[in-house]
Amino acid sequence: QQQVKQSPQSLIVQKGGISIINCAYENTAFDYFPWYQQFPGKGPALLIAIRPDVSEKKEGRFTISFNKSAKQFSLHIMDSQPGDSATYFCAASIRGGADGLTFGKGTHLIIQP
């Protein structure tokens, strides 16, 4: 049973465009929703995270939109740059992440110059 479903699997966006990655979850006990960015040969690194008491969080060009009733959350990358090309993982957890994260399967994002 996959508890966090991520789409699309791969995404190509032109430089300057908006990249959108979506995730849906099933477990209503989840209370922490981070996004991780992974470059080839590196471990994932936290990009941005949200808790369900807010509907949106913005950090620079990165925004998480959260819809609690629909059990969905998404990552928006504004003004996408070639340096944003990476694999992105959404994740969810209970207890704020203390027991580890349940990850989506990842989205391979390519930003074309």
Next chain:
Amino acid sequence: DADVTQTPRNRITKTGKRIMLECSQTKGHDRMYWYRQDPGLGLRLIYYSFDVKDINKGEISDGYSVSRQAQAKFSLSLESAIPNQTALYFCATSDPLNTIYFGEGSWLTVV
């Protein structure tokens, strides 16, 4: 120096052999984790530990064991490696705000 260091970074081993992946961290965090990454499957939690005396199974613990030798050290063992354990393995720690910091990974190939 990396905050979370994994050794070895790459290893090829034969089916049935015992293999240990080691992890050390300099961040002073109590919580440590082992994840496995497979192409198209994301990362899955193998084991996690809140301190030296507290070790917990994750989603896919079968076929693996762990040892928390000290606050800074957490090792993962495959007692009898099999080919479907070929994967990229990540060690991680988390801070009191539950931000998880990953090492750079250990590629393990079982032939």
